[in-house]
Amino acid sequence: MQSFPPCAELHLHIEGTLEPDLVFELAARNRITLPYADAADLAARYAFTDLQSFLDLYYATMDVLRTEADFADMTRAYLRRAAAAGVRHAEIMMDPQAHLIRGIPLATCVNGVSSVLATSEAEFGVSTLLIAAFLRDRPAAEALDVLRDLLDMKAPIVGIGLDSAEVGYPPSLFAEVYDVARSAGLRCVAHAGEEGPPSYIREALDVLRAERIDHGIRCLEDEALVERLVADRVPLTVCPLSNVRLGAVDDLPAHPLPVMLARGLNVSVNSDDPAYFGGYLDDNLMAVGETFGWGAAELAIVAGNSLRSAFLDDARRSLLLAELEVWASEQERDGVVQHPRTR
Ligand SMILES: Nc1ncnc2[nH]cnc12
Ligand SMILES: [Zn+2]
Numbered sequence: 001m002q003s004f005p006p007c008a009e010l011h012l013h014i015e016g017t018l019e020p021d022l023v024f025e026l027a028a029r030n031r032i033t034l035p036y037a038d039a040a041d042l043a044a045r046y047a048f049t050d051l052q053s054f055l056d057l058y059y060a061t062m063d064v065l066r067t068e069a070d071f072a073d074m075t076r077a078y079l080r081r082a083a084a085a086g087v088r089h090a091e092i093m094m095d096p097q098a099h100l101i102r103g104i105p106l107a108t109c110v111n112g113v114s115s116v117l118a119t120s121e122a123e124f125g126v127s128t129l130l131i132a133a134f135l136r137d138r139p140a141a142e143a144l145d146v147l148r149d150l151l152d153m154k155a156p157i158v159g160i161g162l163d164s165a166e167v168g169y170p171p172s173l174f175a176e177v178y179d180v181a182r183s184a185g186l187r188c189v190a191h192a193g194e195e196g197p198p199s200y201i202r203e204a205l206d207v208l209r210a211e212r213i214d215h216g217i218r219c220l221e222d223e224a225l226v227e228r229l230v231a232d233r234v235p236l237t238v239c240p241l242s243n244v245r246l247g248a249v250d251d252l253p254a255h256p257l258p259v260m261l262a263r264g265l266n267v268s269v270n271s272d273d274p275a276y277f278g279g280y281l282d283d284n285l286m287a288v289g290e291t292f293g294w295g296a297a298e299l300a301i302v303a304g305n306s307l308r309s310a311f312l313d314d315a316r317r318s319l320l321l322a323e324l325e326v327w328a329s330e331q332e333r334d335g336v337v338q339h340p341r342t343r
Contacts, residue, residue, distance in 0.1 A: 012270060054273070166191060
């Protein structure tokens with residue numbers, strides 16, 4: 001059986017872990033009638049043409065999340081599955097505005113998710129940090145209000161992110177939000193270069209001073225940008241199955257991940273919205289491993305990148321990097337080193 005390295009998941013939307021079965025369970029609990037016959041009928045709608053076609057369903061489906069217990073159950077289900085995938089640390093995004101605009105109080109979503117994260121290391125062996133992501137297709141003033149509310153309630157967040165529909169919503173619109181967050185000691189990440197142009201990656205770095213770029217795959221269209229990302233070791237949290245399902249790339253063999261790795265970019269592999277895109281972190285690693293002929297050596301590189309790019313404390317990072325070294329030497333000892341197509 002394939003073994004996966006201990007790693008960090010750095011690009012994961014907790015609302016994107018809502019599996020069809022849980023959607024139906026929460027709908028029943030909250031007496032909501034869904035416009036689908038059953039979980040299989042809902043899953044059959046997961047045929048997306050682009051980011052927007054996914055977002056439409058993603059925002060509609062999360063309407064079943066009404067109470068703290070609902071958010072907690074979703075979070076627990078993700079952690080259980082992530083632990084089985086070899087995830088040892090997760091930096092989890094949530095979209096507070098997606099809940100606020102449908103009347104769910106900020107405390108309900110924040111407390112529901114964070115109550116489970118508080119014990120994730122003890123319960124699942126997965127340390128966790130929470131990132132509040134703002135919706136770039138809504139006004140920056142609204143994001144600023146939500147950020148101030150999060151700060152006022154001392155929400156246990158490590159940082160902020162920027163997600164949702166990308167094209168037409170450049171990072172610079174959110175300069176003030178990121179300035180306020182940074183002044184409050186928060187870490188900064190942003191989606192850029194998923195569907196949007198390389199200039200959005202530059203803006204995320206220069207204007208938002210993002211420390212990590214979520215996706216970033218379109219950087220390859222701008223040679224000077226690639227050189228800068230390599231020189232500065234800027235982490236790019238790549239999500240291969242997501243990119244295929246949303247049509248950002250034609251298919252997995254056409255995915256730029258191996259080129260990005262060969263260029264020396266600091267790439268990690270992540271699952272984005274695993275309930276919607278065909279798999280969790282292990283599924284993504286398995287798919288790229290099979291498609292690109294990766295063995296333990298390549299898996300250890302992306303796992304190491306993920307651990308070094310996480311907002312972890314030094315002690316936990318050292319522990320997980322040591323676990324990764326043990327994993328890599330076991331792979332070598334057992335001769336499970338390489339996939340046939342690599343050599
Ligand atoms: N892949 C993605 N891109 C932008 N916003 C998102 N929200 C959830 N998943 C997303
Ligand atoms: Zn994402």
